[in-house]
Amino acid sequence: xxxxxxxxxxxxxxGNRDERSSxxxxxxxxxxxxxxxxxxxxxxxxxIAEPMCSSLAWFPDANVAFLDPTTPVWDALRxxxxxxxxxxxVISGVAEYEMKEWLNDPYRNKERAADIKAAMVxxxxxxxxxxxxxxxxxxxxxGYTHLLGxxxxxxxxxxxxxxxxxxxxxxxxxxxxxxxxxxxxxxxGLAKKGRTEDETKGVINIDDEMHCLMAILYALMNSRxxxxxxxxxxxxxxxxxxxxxxxxxxxxxxxAKMVKAGEYGEPVKDLQETDGHxxxxxxxYRRHTLHLQEVLPLRAQAVTVTLIYVAPDGRxxxxxxxxxxxxxxxxxxxxxxxxxxxxxxxxxxxxVDLGPLKRGLDGLYLGIGRDVVYPFTTNEVHSSFxxxxxxxxxxxxxxxxx
Numbered sequence: 001x002x003x004x005x006x007x008x009x010x011x012x013x014x015g016n017r018d019e020r021s022s023x024x025x026x027x028x029x030x031x032x033x034x035x036x037x038x039x040x041x042x043x044x045x046x047x048i049a050e051p052m053c054s055s056l057a058w059f060p061d062a063n064v065a066f067l068d069p070t071t072p073v074w075d076a077l078r079x080x081x082x083x084x085x086x087x088x089x090v091i092s093g094v095a096e097y098e099m100k101e102w103l104n105d106p107y108r109n110k111e112r113a114a115d116i117k118a119a120m121v122x123x124x125x126x127x128x129x130x131x132x133x134x135x136x137x138x139x140x141x142x143g144y145t146h147l148l149g150x151x152x153x154x155x156x157x158x159x160x161x162x163x164x165x166x167x168x169x170x171x172x173x174x175x176x177x178x179x180x181x182x183x184x185x186x187x188x189g190l191a192k193k194g195r196t197e198d199e200t201k202g203v204i205n206i207d208d209e210m211h212c213l214m215a216i217l218y219a220l221m222n223s224r225x226x227x228x229x230x231x232x233x234x235x236x237x238x239x240x241x242x243x244x245x246x247x248x249x250x251x252x253x254x255x256a257k258m259v260k261a262g263e264y265g266e267p268v269k270d271l272q273e274t275d276g277h278x279x280x281x282x283x284x285y286r287r288h289t290l291h292l293q294e295v296l297p298l299r300a301q302a303v304t305v306t307l308i309y310v311a312p313d314g315r316x317x318x319x320x321x322x323x324x325x326x327x328x329x330x331x332x333x334x335x336x337x338x339x340x341x342x343x344x345x346x347x348x349x350x351x352v353d354l355g356p357l358k359r360g361l362d363g364l365y366l367g368i369g370r371d372v373v374y375p376f377t378t379n380e381v382h383s384s385f386x387x388x389x390x391x392x393x394x395x396x397x398x399x400x401x402x
């Protein structure tokens with residue numbers, strides 16, 4: 001029997017599904033989709049071989065390279081690239097790093113390792129994808145990676161022996177219960193894995209978060225539908241949280257322009273007590289719809305990113321989201337501002353989902369204020385998190401609602 005998955009339970013609840021667009025002719029605009037079907041790696045290979053999939057970019061996680069049952073997938077990837085000037089398969093810098101030792105000295109599937117290495121070197125059916133340190137998206141890539149990976153830190157031991165949820169780190173049962181009670185059952189899985197990694201390796205690995213984000217950036221930068229392939233269940237949570245953040249921040253970036261242009265009228269109030277999320281008051285504007293469809297441009301080209309997770313119980317879990325190309329401008333803005341969605345209000349940021357602050361409000365609002373931020377540096381990349389974004393990172397209720 002398969003282990004229960006709180007995320008899948010959450011998605012199967014109709015009350016937690018995205019509202020389809022009623023404002024635009026395409027009802028699936030910015031609409032998250034999930035499908036669970038019986039299947040295997042052989043069925044994935046069959047999907048790859050379909051003529052309608054010939055233009056897709058396939059983004060395998062490193063674990064797909066090592067597993068014996070994925071042989072038909074690699075055969076299909078190689079065959080589907082015949083005659084293609086851009087290949088079929090994309091290997092991120094993260095996946096290449098994780099595959100490096102195996103590619104140079106394979107302990108299993110030696111022929112497959114040789115084929116992959118030759119294709120990467122010759123740029124035949126495989127292409128490499130990197131984000132250069134000087135690229136305008138690099139800082140935001142690191143920022144989002146750490147934001148998505150923050151959940152893995154909830155149960156780790158701090159210098160004083162406690163955790164981020166104010167429990168004794170040695171009391172693991174109480175810690176996990178506190179995480180569940182405070183943030184919901186979905187928050188436990190990655191927190192437990194992060195604690196284990198910290199105890200055994202002294203570091204928490206967030207490579208999966210970066211690989212997932214790189215697949216999304218590749219799709220947007222190349223206007224090419226992309227499919228992430230994985231045998232790691234963590235990707236379900238990472239992809240779902242990642243698409244929610246990019247969608248929410250995209251709508252915030254768009255809403256900021258409308259606020260600046262006066263389309264939301266005058267602010268209705270200043271929220272003085274913000275539970276430490278903002279420096280000073282939060283200026284509130286009433287917003288008109290549950291999912292802020294009014295901020296979306298009339299037309300925007302979209303590119304779909306799909307995640308296929310092949311589970312041990314013989315099921316395929318398929319998630320997809322149509323990312324709109326103007327999201328790249330929003331991501332560049334977050335690089336430029338060290339993690340804000342706008343530069344239209346000085347050092348203040350805009351948030352369209354006020355998280356725990358919306359509980360005491362009498363309707364739908366968006367807010368503008370100076371975030372309380374936590375700076376970080378990774379590989380000489382300096383950026384910061386907004387405290388409210390960290391709250392959304394660990395929350396299990398990704399809605400825009402009041």
